[in-house]
Amino acid sequence: MWLLLYAVLALPIVLFAYFEFAYSRHKRILGKLNGPPALPLLGNAHQMGKDPSEILDQIFEWWHQYGRDNYRFWIGYYSNVLLTNPKSLEFVLSSNTLIQKSDIYDMLHPWLGLGLLTSSGNKWHKHRKMITPSFHFNILQDFYEVMNESSTKFIAHLKNAAAGDNILDFQDWAHYLTLDVICETAMGVPINAMDNNDSAVVKAFKDMCYNINMRAFHPLKRSNFMYRFAPDYPHYEKTLKILQDFTNEVIAKRIAAHRTGAVEGLTSKSEGDEFKRKKLAFLDTLLSSSIDGRPLTQHEIYEEVSTFMFEGHDTTTSGVAFAVYLLSRHPEEQRKIYEEQLAVMGDDMKRDSTFQEIAEMKYLDLFIKEAQRLYPSVPFIGRYTDKEYVINGQTIPKGTTLNIGIVILGYDDRTFTEPHRFWPERFELQRPGPFEYVPFSAGPRNCIGQKFALLEIKTVVSKIVRSFEVLPALDGQESKDGYINTYLGLPQAERLQREQTRNKYDPILSAVLTLKSKNGLHLRLRERK
Ligand code: HEM
Numbered sequence: 001m002w003l004l005l006y007a008v009l010a011l012p013i014v015l016f017a018y019f020e021f022a023y024s025r026h027k028r029i030l031g032k033l034n035g036p037p038a039l040p041l042l043g044n045a046h047q048m049g050k051d052p053s054e055i056l057d058q059i060f061e062w063w064h065q066y067g068r069d070n071y072r073f074w075i076g077y078y079s080n081v082l083l084t085n086p087k088s089l090e091f092v093l094s095s096n097t098l099i100q101k102s103d104i105y106d107m108l109h110p111w112l113g114l115g116l117l118t119s120s121g122n123k124w125h126k127h128r129k130m131i132t133p134s135f136h137f138n139i140l141q142d143f144y145e146v147m148n149e150s151s152t153k154f155i156a157h158l159k160n161a162a163a164g165d166n167i168l169d170f171q172d173w174a175h176y177l178t179l180d181v182i183c184e185t186a187m188g189v190p191i192n193a194m195d196n197n198d199s200a201v202v203k204a205f206k207d208m209c210y211n212i213n214m215r216a217f218h219p220l221k222r223s224n225f226m227y228r229f230a231p232d233y234p235h236y237e238k239t240l241k242i243l244q245d246f247t248n249e250v251i252a253k254r255i256a257a258h259r260t261g262a263v264e265g266l267t268s269k270s271e272g273d274e275f276k277r278k279k280l281a282f283l284d285t286l287l288s289s290s291i292d293g294r295p296l297t298q299h300e301i302y303e304e305v306s307t308f309m310f311e312g313h314d315t316t317t318s319g320v321a322f323a324v325y326l327l328s329r330h331p332e333e334q335r336k337i338y339e340e341q342l343a344v345m346g347d348d349m350k351r352d353s354t355f356q357e358i359a360e361m362k363y364l365d366l367f368i369k370e371a372q373r374l375y376p377s378v379p380f381i382g383r384y385t386d387k388e389y390v391i392n393g394q395t396i397p398k399g400t401t402l403n404i405g406i407v408i409l410g411y412d413d414r415t416f417t418e419p420h421r422f423w424p425e426r427f428e429l430q431r432p433g434p435f436e437y438v439p440f441s442a443g444p445r446n447c448i449g450q451k452f453a454l455l456e457i458k459t460v461v462s463k464i465v466r467s468f469e470v471l472p473a474l475d476g477q478e479s480k481d482g483y484i485n486t487y488l489g490l491p492q493a494e495r496l497q498r499e500q501t502r503n504k505y506d507p508i509l510s511a512v513l514t515l516k517s518k519n520g521l522h523l524r525l526r527e528r529k
Pocket residue numbers: 101116117118128307308311312313315316319376377378381382438439440441444445446447448449450452453454
């Protein structure tokens with residue numbers, strides 16, 4: 001009995017001694033990097049902040065404190081390095097071996113399995129090669145038709161929603177639009193999120209994206225195992241099943257349609273069902289692809305289609321929403337976009353732009369680049385070192401999480417003068433180096449959907465500017481000096497001082513897998529006559 005009691009009492013001490021010993025080399029090596037002093041057991045977990053927006057501020061704060069360079073921090077015994085040095089980024093992003101994702105992506109496994117975003121090694125290499133042609137120019141043109149159709153519908157919805165000087169949460173609206181676009185392009189079926197945002201599947205997509213972002217920095221919920229004991233787990237399980245059933249059902253029907261030859265003549269043969277479109281979806285490309293001389297299994301197809309459903313709309317929601325929000329606060333830049341629309345589109349501003357015309361909208365391109373600098377849709381990306389690496393002269397032990405601070409790069413005044421000034425022209429006049437600005441990542445694991453994403457954001461923004469004057473939520477909230485009204489990246493004292501004057505319609509940035517505003521992105525739309 002006494003022996004048992006002693007053993008129970010001694011267990012924590014033994015465990016503590018074990019971990020301290022096991023990680024001593026790790027600590028010694030990473031100790032050569034700057035970073036906040038870490039407590040035993042906790043590391044720096046207690047200093048991180050309690051939600052994704054506080055964590056974002058803390059990560060910036062340490063960056064200032066530790067020489068605006070790479071630094072290390074500890075979450076318990078998990079070692080983390082924040083990378084912002086362009087030379088280090090070049091090493092990591094160009095590497096063909098450092099491609100294993102960090103554990104934050106594990107949360108996606110139950111939904112996405114091991115698709116392109118989450119897999120590594122041989123599987124990733126083969127799938128990347130197989131999927132790359134899915135974004136060929138011709139296919140993108142098919143997708144462009146969907147983008148145009150959906151954004152026309154979007155404008156009609158917005159006209160109703162914005163009537164009477166209503167203040168809209170544009171982040172919410174953008175979510176339904178991008179969900180419609182990705183469902184039609186990835187799976188070839190309409191989900192009608194804009195018309196029917198109360199449907200179980202539409203809600204499930206929204207809940208799942210929220211769930212993933214909410215769990216990411218929760219010390220217990222982040223682990224798939226521990227999350228099983230959380231009170232909200234049953235709801236999550238139900239949501240997951242809705243999404244899995246929906247996607248598997250679409251895939252099964254599509255496989256059947258391919259078998260009966262209905263896919264080639266989708267317009268005539270399957271008139272009346274949901275496949276009656278002639279454009280081929282990403283799913284069709286997958287169904288006619290092979291790996292090692294065999295067709296993909298239904299599960300492999302499920303993983304890739306689900307990956308596109310997630311990565312192809314949560315990111316563009318953020319991209320579209322922040323771009324339109326910036327229009328609302330920066331009237332001068334909005335005016336320049338409108339004038340460019342007039343010049344490119346001629347008299348008929350109501351029609352769809354062509355693929356070629358979108359390519360001619362040079363100022364719009366600069367505007368989106370600048371929006372992604374300040375509000376990158378993917379603020380951080382994570383890698384995990386499967387062996388020891390020497391990165392830009394610094395040894396990084398095996399088992400370290402590398403957090404690439406895409407969002408931090410945009411606020412570095414060594415690359416971007418007056419980083420808090422919204423100034424699209426800077427991308428013409430002072431081009432950043434290849435690893436100083438990477439909203440779509442870079443190297444072999446860069447964003448495969450970059451062209452798709454930019455095309456979608458530009459199509460929507462172009463149509464919005466031609467249809468509406470975008471106004472801030474309240475009169476007088478326009479930027480007077482070109483500076484943005486979020487203070488990310490400023491040293492803490494200055495940031496806190498500026499934040500004292502914030503209004504309830506000023507965004508609170510929250511960065512997890514994608515960048516969002518915790519309190520929405522509010523604005524008004526006045527129809528152009
Ligand atoms: C503004 C919109 C978007 C941004 C900023 C963005 C950014 C990124 C970034 C930074 C990565 C690298 C992630 C990492 O290494 O962990 C990535 C990967 C990826 N993106 Fe995007 N993305 C966007 C839209 C899209 C769209 C529309 C699609 C699909 C239609 C897509 C599909 C993917 C996929 C499949 C990967 C994984 C690629 C791989 O690991 O080989 N993305 N994206």
